Amino acid sequence: MASILVIEDTVENWQLLELLITKAxxxxxxxxxxxxxLAKLRExxxxxxxxxIYMPGMDGYELxxxxxxxxxxxxxxxxxxxxxxxxxxxxxxxSAGFDEYIAKPIDVEQVFARFCALNGGxxxx
Numbered sequence: 001m002a003s004i005l006v007i008e009d010t011v012e013n014w015q016l017l018e019l020l021i022t023k024a025x026x027x028x029x030x031x032x033x034x035x036x037x038l039a040k041l042r043e044x045x046x047x048x049x050x051x052x053i054y055m056p057g058m059d060g061y062e063l064x065x066x067x068x069x070x071x072x073x074x075x076x077x078x079x080x081x082x083x084x085x086x087x088x089x090x091x092x093x094x095s096a097g098f099d100e101y102i103a104k105p106i107d108v109e110q111v112f113a114r115f116c117a118l119n120g121g122x123x124x125x
Contacts, residue, residue, distance in 0.1 A: 018030065042072070060080055077100065
């Protein structure tokens with residue numbers, strides 16, 4: 001079981017990701033913005049961190065900048081979850097320090113398969 005932090009300000013997106021994470025057999029933790037997400041990262045390590053790019057206050061770019069400057073927060077994979085889908089957006093997100101990119105609207109089957117892959121590819125009963 002992986003521990004996954006979702007930093008997302010939109011309730012519907014958080015609820016969908018939480019459903020997919022828990023259905024895949026993992027533990028989901030939620031933070032509503034970048035500042036509270038950083039606080040949770042400092043409290044405990046996570047196997048995976050999903051970060052919305054556009055949030056009020058601290059956006060995903062600022063969050064990943066601070067993460068990459070703090071060796072204590074380097075553990076785990078950081079995935080941007082965003083509606084940015086224009087040419088060059090993916091490259092910009094990856095060059096900012098994210099390990100991967102998931103486009104919104106979320107492809108439920110594809111994202112669920114990614115979460116199941118954390119269990120060696122097996123779908124929980």
